Amino acid sequence: MSVLRTTARAPIARTALAVLAVVAVLALTGGLLAPLDPLAQDTARILQGPSGAHLLGTDYLGRDVLSRLLAGTGLSVLTAAEAVAAAMLLGVVPGLASVRFGAALSWISLRAVDALMTLPFTLFAIAAVGVLGNGLHQAMLALGVLLAPLFFRVTRAAALGLDRAQYVEAAELMGASRSWILRVHIWRKVLPTVAVTTAHALATSLLAVSSLTFLGIGVQPPAPTWGGMLAGDLGFLAQQPWAPALPAALIMLTVGALNLLADAVRDAEPADAVRGAGPADTAVRKEHRDGLAAV
């Protein structure tokens, strides 16, 4: 917990948080802020540059780019968050459970995770959509399943180190239940690690949504998303070379802020709380890097 507090005091983390706050506000109110209907086509003015009527110009169907960017924030962020939420649920809970609830569960979950990690991302998404039907939630669930091993391994590594901590043994001597130990002692230590992973996973899934939309999986046109706009604009590079830069810049800004925040959390870590779990700490880091490399 104190890790998060320390993090919030770092200037770089504050900048990142400010950016993310703006993104959050846009996600909630973007549609209302849009000056024009993001879906309204004006075939007379396609692929126009910035003007008084269209501040950021129009796209290949004559839709207002600014309005689409603003209105698309919500859907982009929401989809990414949905995928990460699914990944957390599928990763953190089994990750903690695999440490605290016996060898059998540990073995099964490890094998399942190993299997998941061998699956190629795009292929799995296409297959999932093929089975579950094409739709936003199906695609995000598929993405969540694929991100879950990241959370699983990071959480498990952290919890594994903590499980042998003496204060956990002390709690066992008090007659504490396993869920008490998880809640009071382990969860607090795992939280910073999970926060770092979440930031990275959010960034990953924002980009993944874009590439899925690019393939026509997930979000259906004409609903605007950053990834969808990026994909659409790329088709008209010859006519409007700078157009993809706008959604790309937004994605990069958000991803960058998330990464900075994640770094700040990680940097705050050794200075404070995880004393006494030194080796576990480095194990977590390594596990974390490996996990990221695998995605």
Place this chain on the structure above:
Amino acid sequence: MTLTTDRPAAPPATGRPTEEPLLRIRGLGVSYGTGARVLDGIDLDARAGEILGVIGETGSGKTTLARAVVGLAPVTTGRITVDGTDRTALRGRALREARRAGAVQYMFQDPLRSLDPDLAVRHLIGEPLAVAGIPADVRAERVLTALDLTGLDRALLDRTPGRLSGGQRQRVALARAIVTRPRLLLADEPVSALDASNRNHVLRLLDRLRHELGLAVVVISHDLDSLAGVADRIAVLYRGRLVEQGPAEAVLTRPLHPYSALLAASAPGLDRTRRAGLALLRTPSPAAPADAACVFAHRCPFADADCRELPQPQPRGADRTAACHHAPAWREHLSR
């Protein structure tokens, strides 16, 4: 400052040992996996209001002894009873219930590792009560009582262990151990990490607590000085065997086992004269048989063919045993 216990079975807090031992260990053997015995054939008692010192070197099994009592080490043979209850037979739910009752407490060696670094002192001390489901208001009151008993400032309640001094951390660990109003406290090297002044602070505290709470206290240490000032009785472990036990004064000043004598003579002193008998005690006997059963024979200056047979703890005077074939005859060599 006194603490009234609400447990009817609590003995009168006179500090005078009562007759029936609170902790009774009989024939205790512990081994990990298929390996050799870490402890073998230990018989040991601790009475209410008494401080029992357990001394031994690294690997002597002294920590394992305490861990076996609280169920953290695998007991392969023997029985451990506390207040008439067989602790070795406890499993699963019964074990958890017994632990929540908190009659037996174990203080880990290093408070920096055994106290959760993220929890404030009030939560650390209150945790055993919270686990046992004691309501928050009662809990808060008992945390304050434990805090006062251990001489901790209330201003420390909201600090985390990282922001306490070594002596304060040790007291927090002690407060956590007594907050459940235990009958038996096992303290593993409670003072080894402290400087002399803080060491004496904590030892005084243990001494006072056993009087005020009628506690049986087992203090484990590798350092004779930590025990000399506070223990009523001392048990000496060597390689998993109890080689000597008896009243502290007697064991320290007239040891009946050569290893106890070596320990006593090795303790550094301010007077710079202790080396006299030490050279003899350090020299292994050339007559020691290679197949000796006695665990100390390979280092013993008095070992001979008799030591092929395992020496059993023999009563030597009141409340005293020594496991040596040559006790007390070997002592005559010392003064030669």
Place this chain on the structure above:
Amino acid sequence: MASPPSDHPAPADRPVLTVDGLHVTVGHGRTEAVRDVSFTVRRGEALGLVGESGSGKTLTCRSVLGLPAPGVRVSAGRIDLGSTDLTALTGRQWQQVRGSRLGAVFQDPGSYLNPALTVGRQLGEPLRLRLGISRAEARRRAVDLFAAVGLRDPGAVHDRYPHELSGGMLQRVLIAVAVSGDPELLVADEATTALDTVVQAEVLDLLDRLRTERGLALLLVTHDLAVVAEVCDRIVVLYAGQVVEDGPTAEVVTAPAHPYTEALLRVAATGDRRRGLAVIPGRPPEPGTTGPGCRFADRCGYATDACTAGPVPLTPAGDGRLVRCLRAAELALHGAADRDADRAADRPADRPLDRTEVPA
């Protein structure tokens, strides 16, 4: 300077180590944690640096070794090893000094050895590099050194890995490494604190023997006054970053001149329980929080108003002793001998084994 006990060789004229007016700051220069510490160690002499945690003994010791913690800096003063000013050395020069002229052992020997190499190799390789000797010759020398530090079966120990040895054996290995370059000075920083009583006594004897045989100068840093009393010719008592007393061990232990030394002696031994377990009330001051006067005044039973009024100088107190106390001349402080005398008088029939039973 006092003459050392007669059973040790007479020191040469020039001190091996001279620490002169050492000031050390912590927190990147913000706080002065060691102030104006001076002492000398001569050839064949053992000096004990004593104090509670926070007294500055470790900072001083680390400064001598050139191994300051982050943010710690020598801000003033000189540390001379022979005629070399250690405070002016560069990193490369330090490496030469540490390997050959300066040896050190610490509290946790295991962490100073590579777990993947045999201990013999860790001793022999530097020897080979430095002396350009053959592998066989390095092995022979390593085995000799292991024998010299009292390891039984040194040939077998040579081929062991650190995890196969006990703490006491590891400490002997590290001592062998420390003396392998034939240093002028051996620094032992709480080197026996974590060891078992019997092993501790053996290692102390070893250090004592090495300094006699090799004419080593020994700087022993510890919080345990009894350990210093065992081995050292002289004691320097530090409190809150200052030297409060400096003198020959026998004199300091039997008749301390500073109230803090008296307090340390009182808490040092717990052997006699009727006298109770003595404690020093209060806590040492945090660095940088002290007033102008005596830093021990608030914990001192003899303090007067004059003690806190202005700086208390370190003044000679006869017999080559120095003391930082205004009332040193008028106080009659109790030493270890008084306590033992009490004990002997009170209970003549029940004395500790070996301390009085067996005549020395």
